[in-house]
Amino acid sequence: MMLTIYDDTLRSKESIDPAILLISNRTKRPVDILWINYAAKLIRYKTLRSGDEFQMNTFKTHPWIFRDYYTGLLMHVDHKEVFWPEASTDKRPIQHVRIHFPVQSLKTISLWACVQKVRNHNEITQMEIPQTLRNDLQTLFRQFYNHHVMLAQHAQRRQQQHRNQ
Structure with missing residues (x-):
């Protein structure tokens, strides 16, 4: 879903x-660029503001996803949730993303x-809506909540790094 x-x-x-x-954010929202590492964990690489571009080096076998900074909603590249780069060539040294x-x-x-x-x-459990919608809403709420927990943890790590400098 x-x-x-x-x-x-x-x-x-x-x-x-x-x-x-060359990654371009064509949305009206800030977007997190996330690498799926060798252990299948998401690693936040950068947050790209609306309309911004960013050039980066990676590898053909490294998957990437892009999420709305505020909600965690997956953005798309070529109407796909997971982006797999193509290897650079002399004819196409830079891939536009x-x-x-x-x-939706x-x-x-x-x-x-x-x-x-x-x-x-x-x-959500008290809403008078069909159970299937309630289940969908609960799933989405957990994902939304977990995303905000991750954002708070990221902010704490940054504050700790600034204090240690």
């Missing part, structure tokens, strides 16, 4: 074929609007 992303079999492999990327907002159903848009207004899990 919404934030399907991947399972733990999706991971970076050998670093043999280099790729140079254009991040765009995914096409009215149901998904509505669920996102609801989850941003819900304060806790109990509010």
Whole structure:
């Protein structure tokens, strides 16, 4: 459904074929660039503001995802959630990567609007809506909440690094 992303079999492999990327954020939101490392863990590489571009080096066998900084919603490249670079060649030294907002159903848009207004899990269980919608909303709420926990942890690490300097 919404934030399907991947399972733990999706991971970076050998670093043999280099790729140079020019990443463009075509959304109206800041987007996190996340590398899926060799252990299938997400590593935040950079946050790209709306309209900004960024050039980076990577490898053909390294998958990347792009998430809305505020909500954690997966953005797309060529209408796909996971981006796999192509190896750089003499004819195509730089690959242009254009991040765009995914096409969403009215149901998904509505669920996102609801989850941003819900304060806790109990509010969802008390809603008088069909159980399937309640389940979808609970799943999305957990993902939204976990994303915000990750943002808070990231901010704490940055503050700690500044204090240690």
